[in-house]
Structures are given as C-alpha cells and as structure tokens.
Amino acid sequence: MTTFSAADSALGYLYQVRVALLWSLRRARAGAEFIVSLETLDDVTFDAFQASGPKADELLQTKHHRKSEASLSDASGDLWKSLRVWFEGHANNTIPSGTALYLLTTGAAPRDGAAWFLRSDGARDVEKALQKLETVTQTSDSQSNAPAYQAFSAVSGAARRAILDNVVVLDRAPGILAIDDELREQVHFSAATKHLDAFLQRLEGWWLRRVIKQLSAVPQPAGILSDEIEAEMTELREQFKQDNLPIDDDLLQFTLDDETHAAHEGYQFVHQLKLIEATKKRVAAAIRDFYRAFEQRSRWLREDLLLVGDLSRYERKLVEEWELVFEGAKNEIEATAAEAAKRKAARSILAWAEKATIPIRPGVTEPFVVRGSFHMLADEKPPRIGWHPDFHDRLAEILNPSGSVPPTDASGGEAE
Structure with missing residues (x-):
C-alpha cells in the first residue's frame, strides 16, 4: 500500500x-x-x-x-x-x-x-x-x-x-x-x-x-x-458547569512509569519528601499526583476553563490551610526536639495533605488535584510550603547553590 x-x-x-x-x-x-x-x-x-x-x-x-x-x-x-x-x-x-x-x-x-x-x-x-x-x-x-x-x-x-x-x-x-x-x-x-x-x-x-x-x-x-x-x-x-471542571480520563488512568519517575527524582518536592524519610511508595504516589495535577491544570489554563487568577486564589487557600496545620504541628514539638520527632511530625503534616479535601471548585472532588497542587507548591522556588519544621534551612543544606533541582515556573512546571 x-x-x-x-x-x-x-x-x-x-x-x-x-x-x-x-x-x-x-x-x-x-x-x-x-x-x-x-x-x-x-x-x-x-x-x-x-x-x-x-x-x-x-x-x-x-x-x-x-x-x-x-x-x-x-x-x-x-x-x-x-x-x-x-x-x-x-x-x-x-x-x-x-x-x-x-x-x-x-x-x-x-x-x-x-x-x-x-x-x-x-x-x-x-x-x-x-x-x-x-x-x-x-x-x-x-x-x-x-x-x-x-x-x-x-x-x-x-x-x-x-x-x-x-x-x-x-x-x-x-x-x-x-x-x-x-x-x-x-x-x-x-x-x-x-x-x-x-x-x-x-x-x-x-x-x-x-x-x-x-x-x-x-x-x-x-x-x-x-x-x-x-x-x-x-x-x-x-x-463543564461553572462550579466544576473536567477531569480527563487519561490522567485518571495514568500509572507512574520508570521514565516519569526518574525525570522527577531531582525535583525539590521530592527532596522535601526524602528529607522526612517518606517511604518509596509515598514518594512514587507524590510524583504521580504531581504529574497528574500539573498536566490537568495546564489543560484547564490552555482551554480557558480556568483563569490564572482562579489558580492563584486556590493556591493561597491551600497555603493558608497548610499553614494552620504546619504551625499547629510545630507547636507540639520542642525547638530542641530530636530529628526523629521532627520527621514524625512532618509525616503527620504530609498525611493531612494527602487526605485534605479542598476543591478548586465545588464539583471537583478528584483527590489528585489537591495532593498534586500541594506538591507543586512544595516545588516552587522558594518553596511556599513544606513538611519538615525546618524545611527552608534543610533544603538549603542539601541543594547546591547552582541548583541541582530543575527550575520551575509559578505553576510548578519546568521553566523553559
């Protein structure tokens, strides 16, 4: 033929x-x-x-x-x-x-x-x-x-x-x-x-x-x-109603492959997870949700289903909710607490984020949008959220000045 x-x-x-x-x-x-x-x-x-x-x-x-x-x-x-x-x-x-x-x-x-x-x-x-x-x-x-x-x-x-x-x-x-x-x-x-x-x-x-x-x-x-x-x-x-957003089937069905996993290994949000000794499965789930949320949010923006201002308001809401939980966890531990205690507290904050139900719109109930958006905030430079009580200082220690982590834009994607 x-x-x-x-x-x-x-x-x-x-x-x-x-x-x-x-x-x-x-x-x-x-x-x-x-x-x-x-x-x-x-x-x-x-x-x-x-x-x-x-x-x-x-x-x-x-x-x-x-x-x-x-x-x-x-x-x-x-x-x-x-x-x-x-x-x-x-x-x-x-x-x-x-x-x-x-x-x-x-x-x-x-x-x-x-x-x-x-x-x-x-x-x-x-x-x-x-x-x-x-x-x-x-x-x-x-x-x-x-x-x-x-x-x-x-x-x-x-x-x-x-x-x-x-x-x-x-x-x-x-x-x-x-x-x-x-x-x-x-x-x-x-x-x-x-x-x-x-x-x-x-x-x-x-x-x-x-x-x-x-x-x-x-x-x-x-x-x-x-x-x-x-x-x-x-x-x-x-x-497609005003109080909802479409969730694409290919992202719902996405399973993390080795290539995608390896491509995100150096990302800042992954370093944050390793800093608190999150399990490998937990890290893999975070990479999967980060990928899904980044792709879905990008599509919403490209198709004018979501405005940049809408996304900024949503992220402010996520940061505010995280801040309450983060500060509450810090209050429960002493400043001189052992590193193991700090990591345990950090993992409890991560557990909250993994179960949080903070919809970007009332009808959007898919969990990966919330979880992935949290990890995108954790990946910003500087990070807007973190898990370890001293995450700012600890990240500065493990990331070299030249920036081994791929730089990202405000929405969590790699800068061009």
Missing part, C-alpha cells in the same frame, strides 16, 4: 467514526433509543428497538476523499461497492427489508446520473436511477465492479426497485475537518460557547475509546447503546 493510499484509508476510517458520532448525536437529540455499531452489517449500523428486539433500520456507507472533485459516476467504485453490500445483504437476509440505506460521500453526484437521481431532494427519481444502473451492468467491463454487477443482476427488476427505494445518496458531505461545525451544532447547549471545543475533544476521546472497545471485543458486542451516549453527555455537561 502506498503512503498516499494508506493515508486515504486511515482518513476514511476516522471519517467513519466521526460521522457515526454525528449521526448518533442527531438521533439522541431527537429522543430516539438505538444501538449503533461500526463494521457489522455496514460501515455504520443503527438498530431501533422494537417489540421483537433490536432491528437494523438505518445502514450508512461513508466515503471520504481528500480531493473534493471526486465523482460518483454511474460506474463509480464507491457507488457499486455500496450497492454490492446492500444487494448481497438482502439476498442473504442479513439486511431486513425496508432498512434505510445511506451512501454519504464527500464526492459529487454528476447531474442526471444514477447517484443524482437517488438523492433526497426534488431531483429524486428512482426509476431513472434503476435504468442507468441496469445500463451500466450491461455495458461496463470493469473487473473491480463485476461482483457488484452480479449481485445487482441476480435479483428481479421489482426487487432492484424495492431496494433502491430505500437508497439515499448524500453527496458533497463535509470532509473530516469540516465536520467539526456540525458536531459543534449538536452539542451547542452542552457548554459555554468558548468551551465547546474542549467539550467536543473529550466527547470524541470517549467515543473513539468506546468504538475501539466495540471493534476489538471477542465476541463482538451488539454495539453502543444510545443510553451510553446520553450518560457520557450528561457527565460532561456536569463537568
């Missing part, structure tokens, strides 16, 4: 996935209950719920072309590949009679061609389309289309007409990038206008993972329930 054809194939699959989401959102908004599946009876299959169980009521073939001038001529491979699937499906009874059959393509149907007469507008004329397709089967010498011609010709004229009555060609469809506008329209009231892109990014991320799960499961499940789509939409809407 050439690089060009490989790219076309990849874009075609991604287009199919995005179109399936778009059509699913439209059906969900209309209040329909359905099951959607990819690569089963067709590229995209919609099953409606009936008394006898789910039944396919819409099949969708998607054809994406990087060149917008691609033509859906009477002998077009795109057209006949779709017709072959549908005619063979009717012949072997895998496609129920009366099922709506859609061919959605970024290409154009030439005026007065078979595909033109199968469109849904006023030019639709199934009889003319049938005549043109029958002519093609008799005059075309295309070897690639031969199996499709055979499937088409194997049924009676009346059966051909009955199947074509259910075929609708949707040409000049928006390409894989242009489809963004239509997706935004479907989720328009789900989040503030300036946050729609962030909302869609998360919805599409979930959708892609869900499609992969459906395609890779053995045996393959029936499909994706409309209830699942509604549930994910509801969850995302809640996360």
